[in-house]
Amino acid sequence: MKHGDIIKKMTLEEKCAYLSGKNAWATRSFSDIGVDALYHADGPTGVRKQAGKGDHLGLNESVPATCFPTAATLANSWDVELLERVGEGLGLEAAAEDVNVLLGPGINIKRNPLCGRNFEYYSEDPYLSGKLAAAMIKGIQSNGIAACVKHFAVNSQELRRMSMDAVLDERTLREIYITAFEIAIKEGRPKSIMTSYNMVNGVYANENEHLLKDILKKDIGFEGMVVTDWGASNDHALGVKNGSSLEMPAPGLDSARELLKALKTGKIDESDIDARVDELIEITLSTKNKKKIKDKEKLLKDNNKLAREAAVKSIVLLKNEEKILPLDRTKKIAIIGDFAFTPRYQGAGSSMVNATIVDNVQRLIGNDLNIIGMAHGYTRFDKEDEMLVKEAIELAKQADIVLYFFGLNEASESEGLDRTHLRIPSNQISLMEKLAAVNENIVGIISAGSCIEMPWENNLKAILHGYLFGQAGVGAVFELLTGRYSPSGKLSESIVKKYDDVPNKRYYPSKERTSEYRESIFVGYRYFTTANVPVLYPFGYGLSYTEFRYSDIEVDKDKVSFYIENTGKMAGEETAQLYIGIKNSNIFRAKLELKGFKKVSLNPGEKKRLTVYFDDKSFRFYNVATDAFEVESGEYDIYIGSSCMDIRLQSTLYVEGNMKISPYKKDELPSYFEGKVTDIQDSEYRILLGRDIPDGSWGGELRINDALCQMYYAKSFIARFAYKMLDKKLKKSLEGGVPDLNTLFQFNMPFRAIAKMSNGQVSMEMVHSIVKLVNGHFFKGMGGIISGYFKNRRANKMYKKNFLQREDRE
CATH class of the missing domain: 2.60.40.10 (Immunoglobulins)
Structure with a gap:
């Protein structure tokens, strides 16, 4: 152990409490022995440190930060030097906010284009993903803070992500889903790694001995801190035994008591606890003296310029008939599309950044182009507005060239929600076809975080795919449209003709509890080039x-x-x-x-x-x-x-x-x-x-690792009613155009996560009683919940009073 001298000063009870978060973002601290709190922040796209009371889903606003292009966008640059500089910019902003661990980059493989979180991941290819991640990690850690690579491993869907089992053969696991992590860890040397929500071949990732001990530590040689995704812990004792250093966000002291009980039964040894405490102390001390920049205002200005450069190098020119681009400055240009007025520049979920400044067309229009007018053309909702359409068509008739800004709306891509199709909202396509009928020179500028079907591309003479280009992306688009720079982005994923062509269409996202990776190594271009x-x-x-x-x-x-x-x-x-x-x-x-x-x-x-x-x-x-x-x-x-x-x-x-x-x-x-x-x-x-295919069928009884969205078949009327309310609330938010992240999280959350994310208010004993209630045993369940609440409350007070007297108070 590196820090045995500090660990000797800690009691067993302090060590057990130390291995779980104190609140949504920080660990416990014992300053009298030199152990400070370790602060985390989301950060794949920008630093998301919440200004008020912290919560995982970002319901409270975060501090202003540079919103860089998403990982899916940056990957199109194929530029490791650029990724390292973006990482450095992220790291400097994190240090300025006293963040120790920046949660990113995310490097899961884009197994299927419907995954709602694909905008946060680099590629369908593990080699490209690993090389870009290694560069990003080097940049983030260049000033002394820690990068946290996520989500380890085989995290390929959002639907029931906390209660599903990824079933795959060992070769596919190693070649496709682990290789990116191997490259990122060996070359980037991250100080932290985050485990995924899902099971891998029947065992939750955070307690998976094969993943954490055999592969991550032995084969890859990772020596840093392993942290759970927020609420991902299932069996905390097994996690500690197999290499998981920190359980987040704030499960309360029930988790500490779980470790003490596991010690008594021989499930784990105190040496397991000491090893994890040592890893946690190491990352805390190694990020304590991070370099801070004095002029934050200048940093944000510099990072905004870097965000624009990153977008310029990442935007992909897909089509350019008759060399309509770069634009002829003498031509009359019309700008049409709601995305020009209010750009969609980032995805939804835990990566959402409170951008410092956001480019839009109105702010950027100068004397470079002969702009004759602008029109919204459509609404964000998938419904046609006759007045907007008429205005756009009349403007298009007067123009030599139309710049049409369109793409996926905010409800299309989000953490916690997989897509159901690859189509752009129909009202946008309907308008495009009407514009093409009155003007043959349409240039499409797409905003979308991942693959989309394009049966309408014949209506466009040129296509710039901006992906989700960050806060300075609109300015980057005009740099390319006007020919100041030549486009150099290359697709880091295949764009299919139609979803039916995807190799794992029959197997995605999952069959009840299990997601079967029957396509094996044939993911993305590996399949398309091999199967012709x-x-x-x-x-x-x-x-x-x-x-x-x-x-x-x-x-x-x-x-x-x-x-x-x-x-x-x-x-x-x-x-x-x-x-x-x-x-x-x-x-x-x-x-x-x-x-x-x-x-x-x-x-x-x-x-x-x-x-x-x-x-x-x-x-x-x-x-x-x-x-x-x-x-x-x-x-x-x-x-x-x-x-x-x-x-x-x-x-x-x-x-x-x-x-x-x-x-x-x-x-x-x-x-x-x-x-x-x-x-x-x-x-x-x-x-x-090389074994029997596991049966992933749901049974009649719900279990603690089943998701709340499965309550539709619960025996309890109360549980079925609760499901209907959740489902109704979720559908209403999606119809409104912006997904409700809190409802999304609850919808896919398993029962045991109620305890893991309750900040100590709910114990695992209470969760078991909740499940009894859901399964129709109302009085047993309710009685257990009530008695469990008071029992947990007393136990928490006793633990704090007797064992955590030295802990720093907030």
Whole structure:
């Protein structure tokens, strides 16, 4: 232990209490022995430190902070240097607010485009996600605070996220869902990691010995603090035993008593508690002397400029017919769309930032363009307004070019809520079609945090996909529209033609309790390129105002080198992508996988030689027969592309591997060897798993880990009524255009989380009684709740009085 001298000064009861949060954002503190409180804040997009009384969902307003582009947007930059600078800006603002741990980045894989939180995650590819996260972590921690990488692991849906089980084979777990964390941890060296809400193969992530001990600590070598997602703790004692350092937000002293009881029964040892206390003290002390900037006003101005630069480099040009962009400044321009007046620049949920300043078109319009007028055109609600439509059409008739701002509204993407489709609200598309009927020069500017269907794209001559571009994003859009910069963003996810093309459509989000990852490794472009399923815009795709020529590829055992030349008339940046595949493999593989990339800036006529080095992940796969990453001998295809579907250069390389045992038989897994995984039968999936498929069916009795939204089939009338009220409140908020985050959280929350997030007001004993009531045992349940309340209250007072006299008071 690093801090045994401090730990010796703590009583057992103090140590047990110390391993759970004191309030929504901070730990307990014992200043007389040098243990200060550790303060957390949400931070994937900007520092969300609440100004008043803290709460997890952000019901109370947070302090003003720079809202950078979301992770999904930044990932389109493919720019590790940019991500590190954004991280540094976030870290400086966090330090200025006395935050020790910034909760981010989020690096979960975009398994399915319907996941409501995809805007918070980088990519469908683990290599790209890991590299960008490592850069962000380095930046955040450059001034002494801690980054907290999340959510470990296999967190791919929001529906019943706290009560569902992700069922997947070990190879898929290691290659797709863990690799991003492996890269981020080994290269970025974060001081903290957050566990996910869900179970992984039947065991909650926060107490999962295989995830935390075998993979995170032993295989990856992580030595920092592990913190639960807020309310994610199930069995606190098992969490402590298996490596979880801190239970958040504020479960109260019932959790401390749980550890004391576990010690008496031999479930855990005091050495387990000491190890976790040591990890918590280490991160507290290592972030104590964080660097603080003196001029916060200047910091916020600098970060706003950085937010605009980040948006400029991340926005993707998807289409540019007849080179309508950059705009001809002599043309008459009409601006149409409510998103131009009130931009949608961030997602909803725990990452929502109270932006310092937000660009909009009215503030930015100057003398650069000949703007003849602006019109809202549509409302945020999915209903047509005849007066707004008429005004927009009349304006479009007078213009040479229409800039149409549109996208997903605030109710479409949110933490706690998965999407039900990939469509833009119909009133916006209806207006677009009417505009196209009177003006053929429509330029679409999209705001959306993730993949959308675009059957209407033929109505647009050009498309700029801004994703969720942060507080300075509108200004970045105009930098690109006017040609001050050439677009350089490349898609970090595939944009499908239609949702039916997604490989796991049949398996997503879940079947009652279990979410079956039957598609295995075939996620995103890995599936589309292998199964030859066409997409609208492929992974890695993005246009520029200039052209790039690739030439002269050379490959050896260590690297691949090639030239890129700017053959156009404008300076620009290009991201060259290295993909690798293998011929005649003895295991099922994707046709190609991203294994490297490099972004280069070139002036017109300039030519540079780039080198991308192979690493330990270039040729490996996870062998379930030997439980190890291995390399298969064979001839590998080496591809250099402008996207996964636009391969410019190709070569081969023979690699001598170390695989002795092949883990699969082709005749047993024919669908996987063909890459056709949209309808995997039980018999084949069972072989892939190497065990029986767990039964995820709901029973007649609700349990403490079932979600409140399951109360619709509860035996208790009171519980069914409570469900109806929750459901009604949620639907009303969604119809109103802005999701109610508090209701969303409650809707998907399991019963046991009532205790974990009640700040000590509810004990686990009371939760068991609540479940009895819900299951129709009214008098037993109610009696247990009432007696449990007074018992818990007395126990809390006794604990504080007898064991926490040295604890600092707020």
